[in-house]
Amino acid sequence: MFESMVFDLRDVHYNYRPGEASLVNINLQIMAGERVVLLGPNGCGKSTLQKVLAGLIFPQGEVRAFGSAITAHGMRDKDFAAAFRRKVGFVFQNADVQIFCASVLDEIMFGPLSMGMSVAEARDRAEDLLEHVGITALADRLPHHLSGGEKKKVAIAAVLAVNPAVLILDEPTNGLDPRTQRWMLDTLAELSAAGKTIITATHQLDIVPELAGKVVVMGESHTILAEGGPTKVLGDRELLLAANLIDERYHVHIHGGDGHVHIHQHLSEGERK
Amino acid sequence: MNMPVWLEKTEYSLLPQAATRRRRADYLEKTLADVQKTMAEELDYTASAVRPGLLQQLNPRVKLVGMAFVLLAVALTGSLTVLVIIHGLLLLAALSSRIGWKAYLLRTWLPAVLFTGLTMLPGIFNWFTPGQPLVIIYQGLNWHVGPVTLPAELTITMQGLTVATLVLLRSAASLGVAVLLVKTTRWPVLTKALAGLGLPGLFVTVLDLTYRYLFLFLLLLSEYLWGRQSRLAGRERTGAKWEWIGGAVAGFLRLAGEYSREITASMQARGYNGSNHQVLVSRIGMADIWFFALTVLLLAATLGGTQLVRIHGV
Numbered sequence: 090m091f092e093s094m095v096f097d098l099r100d101v102h103y104n105y106r107p108g109e110a111s112l113v114n115i116n117l118q119i120m121a122g123e124r125v126v127l128l129g130p131n132g133c134g135k136s137t138l139q140k141v142l143a144g145l146i147f148p149q150g151e152v153r154a155f156g157s158a159i160t161a162h163g164m165r166d167k168d169f170a171a172a173f174r175r176k177v178g179f180v181f182q183n184a185d186v187q188i189f190c191a192s193v194l195d196e197i198m199f200g201p202l203s204m205g206m207s208v209a210e211a212r213d214r215a216e217d218l219l220e221h222v223g224i225t226a227l228a229d230r231l232p233h234h235l236s237g238g239e240k241k242k243v244a245i246a247a248v249l250a251v252n253p254a255v256l257i258l259d260e261p262t263n264g265l266d267p268r269t270q271r272w273m274l275d276t277l278a279e280l281s282a283a284g285k286t287i288i289t290a291t292h293q294l295d296i297v298p299e300l301a302g303k304v305v306v307m308g309e310s311h312t313i314l315a316e317g318g319p320t321k322v323l324g325d326r327e328l329l330l331a332a333n334l335i336d337e338r339y340h341v342h343i344h345g346g347d348g349h350v351h352i353h354q355h356l357s358e359g360e361r362k
Numbered sequence: 363m364n365m366p367v368w369l370e371k372t373e374y375s376l377l378p379q380a381a382t383r384r385r386r387a388d389y390l391e392k393t394l395a396d397v398q399k400t401m402a403e404e405l406d407y408t409a410s411a412v413r414p415g416l417l418q419q420l421n422p423r424v425k426l427v428g429m430a431f432v433l434l435a436v437a438l439t440g441s442l443t444v445l446v447i448i449h450g451l452l453l454l455a456a457l458s459s460r461i462g463w464k465a466y467l468l469r470t471w472l473p474a475v476l477f478t479g480l481t482m483l484p485g486i487f488n489w490f491t492p493g494q495p496l497v498i499i500y501q502g503l504n505w506h507v508g509p510v511t512l513p514a515e516l517t518i519t520m521q522g523l524t525v526a527t528l529v530l531l532r533s534a535a536s537l538g539v540a541v542l543l544v545k546t547t548r549w550p551v552l553t554k555a556l557a558g559l560g561l562p563g564l565f566v567t568v569l570d571l572t573y574r575y576l577f578l579f580l581l582l583l584s585e586y587l588w589g590r591q592s593r594l595a596g597r598e599r600t601g602a603k604w605e606w607i608g609g610a611v612a613g614f615l616r617l618a619g620e621y622s623r624e625i626t627a628s629m630q631a632r633g634y635n636g637s638n639h640q641v642l643v644s645r646i647g648m649a650d651i652w653f654f655a656l657t658v659l660l661l662a663a664t665l666g667g668t669q670l671v672r673i674h675g676v
Contacts, residue, residue, distance in 0.1 A: 186586045189609040
């Protein structure tokens with residue numbers, strides 16, 4: 090039953106080919122307004138799980154979103170799929186794959202126009218976002234002429250244009266310079282404060298405390314190894330080692346009562362010289 | 363800059379009821395499904411190539427030469443019996459290499475019938491291949507289609523049917539050899555074996571890169587299609603799909619250009635000069651000797667048989 094539960098996954102399994110599991114026995118509930126970080130090493134199934142949540146691939150088991158079963162058959166109903174897409178936005182790791190319009194402005198107007206907004210309304214919305222994201226000067230540029238960070242901003246603005254309640258982001262800070270990375274983290278915090286559900290996949294431990302209210306750790310076995318608050322999960326050295334998220338040299342420090350966490354590497358004597 | 367007021371509002375509500383009536387997938391959805399299937403098949407080919415089996419254990423160079431002999435035998439023989447025997451042997455080899463008979467027959471006979479079979483179909487009739495009538499479709503009629511008068515009879519001829527069957531069997535057998543080769547040899551091993559047999563390094567590099575980047579582009583195409591799907595927040599207007607396809611094709615060409623420039627630069631940075639220095643470590647064992655001997659025997663028997671037919675007109 091849907092009250093504040095946005096996603097409910099039960100006994101989910103997914104194979105790209107027989108005998109090669111990408112997701113194994115996934116049981117996961119995500120509540121409205123939660124900030125969830127899917128944490129795991131490369132190839133553990135984080136992106137696959139996000140695609141399941143975004144209604145792009147359809148696994149074995151039960152996937153429910155906003156009270157309805159999400160199935161391949163159901164998503165072929167254009168109206169149902171459109172209603173789902175208005176609620177769930179997905180920002181791909183590679184911004185190039187989701188940018189397909191002739192200009193940045195067209196790109197951001199695409200969602201509102203396909204929702205049935207008038208051109209004037211869609212343009213207002215796009216201009217709001219261009220300004221908010223800080224890319225007004227890029228409005229008429231060709232998307233493929235932009236830098237990696239700019240493309241990421243365009244991709245996020247394009248997804249936000251339909252004002253989804255859930256935002257799924259695959260490795261959002263990957264390949265970004267420190268300033269754009271900071272912008273990304275601040276934007277996600279702002280969106281979370283506005284009540285959006287944010288589901289982020291990453292293997293970067295240092296951004297987890299800022300991004301997560303709940304951390305879901307996935308292992309190389311393609312299963313969920315643990316779930317919990319960032320302080321608890323990041324403080325569990327054995328778990329992080331088992332999930333191949335840290336090596337022997339990494340240390341996690343939890344400071345004071347505020348649960349502030351930081352992670353860093355200790356160098357050996359030889360490396361310091 | 364403050365967040366736009368409309369973005370500050372977040373609405374959580376139930377989804378509408380999905381229609382129960384089944385709708386067929388559109389061509390972009392079908393393309394996505396096909397891309398996924400192709401990638402799964404490619405993974406399946408790799409898995410099949412490392413499975414323990416008769417052909418998998420062979421030295422790739424010996425296997426390549428042996429299969430070339432089989433191909434030669436298929437091309438040279440004019441005997442339906444020999445071709446049927448070769449088909450039997452190929453099927454046996456597939457089963458011994460743990461390739462399911464269904465998968466093997468589907469990959470060989472389906473394209474053979476669809477392409478060669480359909481092309482050869484007119485040739486079985488007396489209009490194209492005169493000869494001894496086998497089945498009479500009509501006879502003694504005086505039909506006109508507009509100004510054209512059709513021949514007085516339409517029959518399936520023995521000569522036409524024989525030639526069509528021969529070509530169909532040859533085509534299926536050639537496909538069978540190709541299927542066995544790629545399903546029991548990993549692509550990089552196959553190209554190394556080709557290099558070992560004297561194929562110029564440049565061709566081998568191109569073959570390797572093509573294979574590698576085809577897979578990469580298929581992956582990228584899936585992401586493109588998912589990227590579009592994830593943003594369809596309403597009914598698409600007419601022509602939107604075509605606009606997207608145009609944009610995607612342009613995007614792909616641009617990316618392919620960027621990739622090729624970067625790949626060339628990285629290869630040059632590592633001293634690439636057109637030669638291929640990959641080393642294939644493999645030994646020749648008893649199984650290789652047996653396989654080679656059998657394929658030589660098959661080729662010799664076929665050549666001998668063909669000569670006998672020529673001399674004695676059997």
